[in-house]
Amino acid sequence: MKRGHRLEDPRSIRKLWRGFLVLLALSVLAGALIDPKPHFAIEGWFGFHALYGFVACLVMIVGAKVLGWCLKKPDTYYARDGHDD
Amino acid sequence: MSLAQHLPALQVVLPLISAPLAVLLRHGGVAFLLVTAGAWAAFAAAVALWLQVDLLPAGGVLTYHIGNWAPPWGIEYRVDRLTSFVLVLVSGTAALVLTYGHASIEREIARASHYLYYAMFALCLAGLLGITITGDAFNVFVFLEISSLATYVLIALGRDRRALTASYRYLILGTIGATFFVIGVGFLYLLTGTLNIADMGARLRDVENPRAVLAALAFLTVGISLKLALFPLHQWLPNAYTHAPSTVTAFLAATATKVSVYVLIRFYFGVFGESLVFQRLPLPEIMLGLSLLALFAANLIAVFQDNLKRMFAYSSVGQIGYITLGLSFDSVHGLTASIVHLFNHGVAKAAIFLLIGGLVLGIGRPGAPPPVPTFKHLAGLARRMPLTCLGIVLAGLSLIGVPGTGGFISKWYLVLAAMEQRQYWLVGAILLSSLLAVAYVWRFVEAAYFRPVPGDGGVVREAPLVMLIPAWILVAASIWFGLDTSLTVGSALDAAQSLLRSGT
Amino acid sequence: MTSLHGLVPHPALLLIAGALLLPLLRGRARSVAILALPALALAALWLLPDGVLWRVHWLGYPLTPLAVDRLSRLFASIFLLLAGIGGLFALRQESRLEIPAAYLYAGAAVGVTLAADLISVFLFWECMAIGSTLVLWSAGTPAAWTASRRYVGVHLAGGMLLFAGVAGQILGTGDTGFHVMRLDSPASWLILAGFLVNAGAPPLSAWLPDAYPEASWSGMVFLSAFTTKTAVYVLLRGFPGTELLIWIGLFMIFYGIVYALLENDMRRILAYSIVNQVGFMVTGIGIGSEMALNGAAAHAFTHILYKALLLMSAGAVLAATGRRKCSELGGLFHSMPVTTLCGIIGALAISAFPLTSGFVSKSLVSQAAADAQLQGVWLLLAAASAGVFLHAGIKFPWFVFFQKDSGLRPADPPASLRWAMLLLAFLCIALGIWPDPLYALLPYPVAYVPYTAAHVVTQLQLLLFSGLAFFVMLDHLRRTPTITLDFDWLWRVAGPALAGVARARVRAARARLARGLTGLGRRAGAWILRNRAPDGLLLRSWSSGSMSLWVMLVLMAYLALYYLG
CATH class of the missing domain: 1.20.5 (Single alpha-helices involved in coiled-coils or other helix-helix interfaces)
Structure with missing residues (x-):
């Protein structure tokens, strides 16, 4: 139950969202570093x-x-x- | 002369003499032993004949002159590939059905008439074997009458009172059919002056009077079509099959209509010749139309029946459609399909009716008259009669034409024959009609396997082994002949090739 | 090897024979047999050398029911592997019919892959239809029963198309061999149509999401693996490079996504996603280059594994809760951690996340589209990849294991189910990290490296942003207790309704006729009603008089036709 609470807590959900957005930004930025060979x-x-x-x-x-x-x-x-x- | 040389005569004589003996002894048990022994002996003779024909070169014929009178004056028995094939089917089914029948007969026929049943059965068998083996047109008629009269009695032996009316109807129609047949033979005799079938065919080519030939052809076609229950001349069949004792139904379904098909093939190809029947006349078209009607109308009617025996009786009418459809193609593949289906359907249908006989025994109460096997009785029956139900389903798969069963082989050749003539719509029709077979087999599966057992189901026992074993031999055969086709297709192909060669 | 292979049994027949004997076993012996049978068949398969191994004659045709090459070995191996893992998963299944039926089904599927002639293919094909129907039946519910009737109908129709096609092909070419065909005759079109029915192609896709979810909790695992993938196999062998297949495949991909997005039932979501994934394979077959065909084969291999994993986690949820609808589930991660983890791994694999098996197989297909300069196809495939993540990758685990808490607290399933799931999860990850063994099995040599920086980064962009789209649009994706109509409406509603109308018309016409007759002559009408009506047209017996009349009519007709014709 405890683990459940942690994941369902609005604060941790906000943290998860923030982490997700950082991940999104990183993935786009990484695009600049690679040679896509289109x-x-x-x-x-x-x-x-x-x-x-x-x-x-x-x-x-x-x-x-x-x-x-x-x-x-x-x-x-x-x-x-x-x-x- | 050794015994082997007299096999063609023994083939008919053995069951024939068992009939009067059974009547003289007037005892059910003794008659059972006698007639069953006669049938097994006939089966042995058929197999021996088969082996003898196998040794002949392709298209070879074994002939036997009754009383050493040479044809065309004397009566000749002729055994070729097709003949021995049908002989094996007829005598084999008879032997199995008789072995099976004891327990079923106890229930379905009054004890006092048992000896009569066996005597009539022997006569019917002898008649059918005689029709098949004889090479004389009038002799065919005689044997036809013997087997038909015996059949009327056999049907009337059913305990259901409706068996009497069914038998009466069949008697009227059967007599009309036989009369037409003999009229046709009469015309041919007037034209050719001979009754020997082979001789008739040879002389008919020189006959200058096409009108009389056409009349003969029409009378023979209609007469035989009645006996083989070609749609719409099938109306005697459902009642006869439904109300006759189970063993009689099984035997008739496997043999009587099939022998009539055989006679039709003999006359078409042996006497009139392929060129007259199929190329100059619109007969193929008529036959094609009637066959399709049979496939769809009869199978559709079968789907809506409530009585299990009646359902499979209508299915027989439909399946005969496949056989005549194959004939109408007038090609090696088509004729092969007909001959193979004649055999495969005979085996599967005999298995089904035998199993239904066991089912009737299982659901009935001791002492009471046998119940009518309706769908009401079937609910949840698979749990209580597992072997019987499984057998019906497996043989039903052959009716559908599922790969791995005999029915598939016949369908395969039918489809090949249709494709050969570029009639793709017919391929569709053949396959669609098998969906109708799916529908009625499915109805059985649904009732037997998926409906709950009714609360007041009463005591239901699995059929005794003496009934299950012969029935399952036939079920196994209907699967076996779907896998190993050397016997069925091998001989059918052979027979079809030599028929078409001789017809031109 | 050559001296040995004569002793090795046919793997498919081994499994089928085992399936027929299984009902006789009980208890531990049964469990051992269930696990040993697929293993033995797999061993037999790998002991066989390449080449045509059995030749028999049937109906006068040369048949080759056992022939092995790289493609058939690949498909037969994955089928047998999944049969074994599925058997482990289903070990505790109460229906004693299911595993034997599933092994019959799996054996027939293996038989199709090892058959090198059209007749053997058809025979095993029909056997497969029977086996799969039995699997469906063994669920034992009324819904499964009615669904199985529709399922049988569609597959019989497909089997008939194939039957007609095979007969025509053999008659036309005189060759029974099963090899690449061109669409130049009605027969080859019929064969293609028969294959596509089983692949779940339009317009008959609806049979799949209609029937599969009605199977038992373990039954759907088997169903998902064999029928559609056998169809992929036969298309690979028979119709590679058929351009039509590209468009059929793309349609299937988007059909699957859109319908899955609208669906509420978790197992129907996964069923739609089967159509979607098979669409990728069919598209690859349509592109037809070596890489595309490799991709289709590899994707079939990995898809069988991760789809089975997803269906096992869904099956575990179903077995534990008895619920299938997303709107009634949620929050299960609290008490089912192993199931949740396995579900997520399967979801990542189906979405082709880097380090999962989907990544190394799906990219072969899109790379092949790019190599062939098919820009439109490539773009659609990229959009579809994002869509897969949307409808299966996030939607399934989110609504089942997370979202709002449904309050259900079922425990993780028993050991045999857990081990089956963990084994598949391991395979999904292992193949993702180390794809070389899979690549080595593919029909053509592989010179493709999936893990380049560019490929990983672009794939991550695609997937992460579709994830963003999911959560942004979450309000619009909320589950409602609805279904979405499909072509099966035609045979479930329209067909019966039409039949009802037709029946009413016929009845009315007959009533009118009877009234008319009464008008003509009261006695005649009464006679007809008395004699005919009680039994109806279909049931009545004919009087001897009318039968004889018919005989005369037929004779007259014959005579007339003979003399005039």
Whole structure:
């Protein structure tokens, strides 16, 4: 229980967030130190992967939301109508 | 002359003489021993004939002249590859069914009629073997009548009163069929002046009167189609199979319709010739249409049956569709499919009906008349009759055509034949129709394995070993012939090639 | 070696035979057999030399049910390895049917990989369908039962496509051998379609997330490993470099991500992620260069391991709590530390984090796309990598083990389950650190170095920022008790509804007909109703009179057709 408390404590969550952000910054900065040997021009841009990963995920989440709007049904959908034979 | 030379005659005579003996002795137990021994002896003779034919060069024929009268005046017995193949199927099934039948008969037929049952069974067997082996068209008719009359009695022996009406219906239809058959043979006799089938075929080529030939063909086709229950001439079959005693159903399902197919093949290829039947007339198209109807309509009807025996009876009508479909292709692969399916389906269906016989025995109360095996009785039965249910499922897989079972082999050749003629839609139809078979086998699985045992289920026992062993021999055979095909496909291919050679 | 291999049994048949004998064993003997069977089969596999080892004749065709090369050895090895670890995990499973069924299933999958002719492939293929259905059944719940019916339907349809294709191919080419095919005949298209059904390709992907999650807590581990990966294997052997597969694969990747993002059931999330991961492999096969094919094979290998690990941790949670929905789980890390750790390792591996097995295999595929100058494909694969982290890498462990506390405090599972998970976790990390043994097994020589500074840094950027996106958007990802409609709606709702409408129409038409007849003549109508209605069209028996009438009609028809035709 103790360990649980520590992880669920808002203060440690804030610390975790801070550590995470530092990690993010470090990973972007490390991009400056390496030679990417790009296959495509776009790959050579500074921080491309970071930005691309973030944006791609946003797009996918939004896309899923839109699809969910049309296709989401309560999880009793098939069972309720007795279609399940 | 040694015994081996008289094998063709013994093949028919052995079961034939066991019938009057059974009647004379009038004792169920003795009759059982006699007739069963006769059937096993016939099986031994069939196997021996098989080996003899095997020694002949490809396409060779073994002939036997009854009473040493040379054909075409005397009656000739002819045994070639196809003949001996069918003989083995018929006599083998009979031997197994008779061995199995004792316990089932006790329950399903009144004791006083037991000797009659065995006598009729022997007559029916002798008739079917005679139809197969004889080379004389009128002799075919005689044996057809012998086996049919015996069959009517056998069906009527069922304890269910509806067996009587079923038998009566079959009698009417069977008689019409036999009449048509004999009319057809009569036409041919008028045209050729001979009754010997081989001779008829040779002389028919010189006949100038196509109208009479066509009439003969039509009468023969319809007459035999009735006996083989080709859709829509099948209506006698479901009732007959449903209400007959279980052993009778098993025997008829495996042999009677199959022998009729054999007769059809003999007349089409041996007498009329492939070029007349398949190339000049729209017969292949008609047969194709009727076969497809059988595949879909009969199988679909089977899915909706509540009585297990009736369900598999309709399935038989559907499966006959595969056999006639193979014929309609008029190719080596198609004919091979027909002959192989005739055998594989016979084995699987006999196994299923024998197991259903055990099931009827298991769910019935001692002393009471045998119950009708409906789906209500099946609920949770797999837990109480595991071997019976597993056997039905395994043989059912062969009906579906699952790889590794005999049914797959027949489907494979059917699909090859359809693809050869670039009829891809037919491939789809064949495969779709097997989905219907899945549906009815699935219904059985669902009921037997997944429904809970009803509270008032009563006492249910597994069938006795004497019934299980013959049934399981057939189940094992339906799997075996899916794996080792040297016997079935080997002889079917051989027979198909020589039939198509002789037909042109 | 050549003198020895005659004595070595066929690994697949060994496992299948063992599966059939397993139900006879009890207690300790059973446990030993469960662990020893896959090990023996694996040993048999590795004692066999390369080349065609068995030749038999069946139906007049030459069959080669046992032939070994690098590709088949790789797939057979991973299948057997997973069968063994899965057997360990399922040791305490109460259903006595499940492990024998799973070994039958695994044996059939191994059989497909070792078969060098189309007929043997098809036979083992169908055997696999039977085995997997039995695994599904052994869960014993009504939901598993109804799902298995749909599952069987789809696989029978796929099997029929394959059957027709194989028959056509053999007839067309006269060759039973299973090797690279070109899409130049209906038969090869049918074969491809049959393969793709099992791969979970659109439009039939829905069978996978529909059926797999209904298996027991241990059953899904087996199901995840064999069917789809066998499909990957046959595509690798039969259709490498087929461009269509790139697009099918990409569709599968994004289908998996989007549906998994919307899903609430943890095991369905993982099921969608199977489709997603197989999409990577299918794309690699479509690219078709040596590196891409290596990548597809390697990814299949590593994916089997980490997906099994993920499903074991999910299975342990299911076994302990009886719950599958994310909205009812959470905070389990308190009392299930080992399961949590193993789940996280699996999640990192599926996301291709550096030092995990996913990193060394997935990068082969994207590198191959880059080498082939397929910029669009490469970009989509990069986005997909981020998406995998999103839907499986974070979402699964977060919602199951962390997020808000559900108050559940189940204990870690018993030893046999723990050891199976730890073994897989070890393999996931070990292959990530030291990929050379895996690379040595791949079908083509590998000249690729996964751990370059550039690759590690760019991958970390991609993954960390998708993690950021997850937590930023967390409010929009909150789980709701919903499902998302898929193509299976067509056969679960639309099909039955249409059938109902059709049935009603037919009934109405018949009623009208009967009314019309009554109008025509009361007596005739009453006669028809009396004789026909009680039994209905399908059940009635015909009177002898009408049967005879039919006979006459048929005879007339024959005569007419003969004389006119």
